[in-house]
Amino acid sequence: MRLKIVQNEQIAKDTFVLKVDNPGLFEVLPGQFFMVKINDYPFPLLRRPFSVAGFSDTIDFIYRVVGEGTRILTTKEKGEFIDILGPLGNGFSINSTKKLLLVGGGIGVAPLLYLKSVIESEYKIRCDAYFGFNSKDEIFTDDGNIATMDGSAGFKGNVVEMVEDKLNSDVLVYACGPTLMLRRLAFLCFEANCSMQVSLESRMACGIGVCLGCVVQTADNRYKKVCVDGPVFDFEEIQWQAL
């Protein structure tokens, strides 16, 4: 789909929001993603997977500039067209019988913002959100409790430390963020007998289950595709030590 860019602006250090016209898609689940084509062929070659950070009149993505592709993306202006493929992947499943806890780190906060809005507006239930960033200048939301590694805003330290004492069997955690953060959180969830749905990132070429580039190792020593089996997994499915 070639869609018109409604907004593409910097919202924090190295972090941009990209909003494109919603072509009338019936539904996009929180946790689903789109493959965004940066340029016409052939450079950069591959599309970039971006999870959905908001869905209404526009489809919203929040992305961090990490390489040449995302740097080029920052130069796209309102009114230009951009080719996106999706929605792809499975998305989070919402269980309203448990106490819901959102734990995000860095750019991994993006899909949780959309999840939070759906939980609150459609399911009318409360959820507590804890979002971690390296420092104040990287923060792109005020819709949750904030931790920063350098203590320049909110709680000083890792977001996982902030939620450690809140994990128990009545809680369902929704998480997305850097691998190390997720691994630590998974360990604590195992210990506390707490459920967790985790959205994983991976290098992928196609996003539709064909290239087999994005696989993660599962607890039974097999592989699952992040693009079509995920990106959201039950944390117990994943072999965390292999990540």
Added chain:
Amino acid sequence: MASSLVVKLGNLIFKNPVLTASGTFGYGLEYKKYMDLNKLGGFIVKGLSVKEKLGNKPPRIVETPCGMLNAIGLQNIGVDRFIEEKLPKLENLNTHVIANIYGSEVSEFVEIAEKLDKEPKISAIEVNVSCPNVSAGGALFGKDPDMVFVLTASIKKVFSRPVIVKLTPNVEDIAFIAQAAEKGGADAVSLINTITGMVIDTKTKKPLLANKTGGLSGPAIYPVGVRMVYEVYEKVKIPIIGVGGIYSSDIALQYIMAGATLIQVGTANFIDPAISLEILKGIGEYLESEGIESISKLIGIAHAD
């Protein structure tokens, strides 16, 4: 009157020369949502081994300038499950389904070919002697002309329809290997498979792929593919299937002019799932605009004095 896009490979007739390459098109079914598969000349399914293969550890892919490096390691469900689970869903398609096959020894290739010979929906098999990402078989076979000869001849004994041998570019003289395949009875050769490469992660100071090396594909490699098709065309009589970095009709036409009877679209499928049909459309438009009545007139035309 529209120009004819029909091409032949052995006794197989293809409605057009556009195929999709193994490893970039799943089992075909994944693309049904994005395109009408019947419009393709045919498609080549993911490489099949005797038993299911899990493939290599991740990371398995990395992007490079105008290309990508992959080390998937032939992850597939195995020939039996393919026949049971996937093939019935392909039965009603009006296009050629070609099975790519892989083994770590000759007997494994033969076993798969025997099984597929009983499946009439499989129009041809493409023998993978060129995967750079597996420790046994793969490109090791493809670098040895005697092995290519023996393997091709062995498969020809058990498979009654066309046998295509897919060659590796990671050799000194690809035409020499193509001749060995032809001598073994191959009905066609596909070239090229990926070019072995490596990317080093400067943060960890180690190769980025878990397999260390991978196969380079994408637009970056098309000049190598065109050159190799050109060279092989002068040395063999059997049809050549050109593959490597095709992402536009212009590049597809270059392969055809170099000597390819058919072409395969590979990595570009990952970026635009329906791109092979765009390429097909562009080839047709070119023929019309040049006033050429048949695609066959273009095959190898770059060799003319």
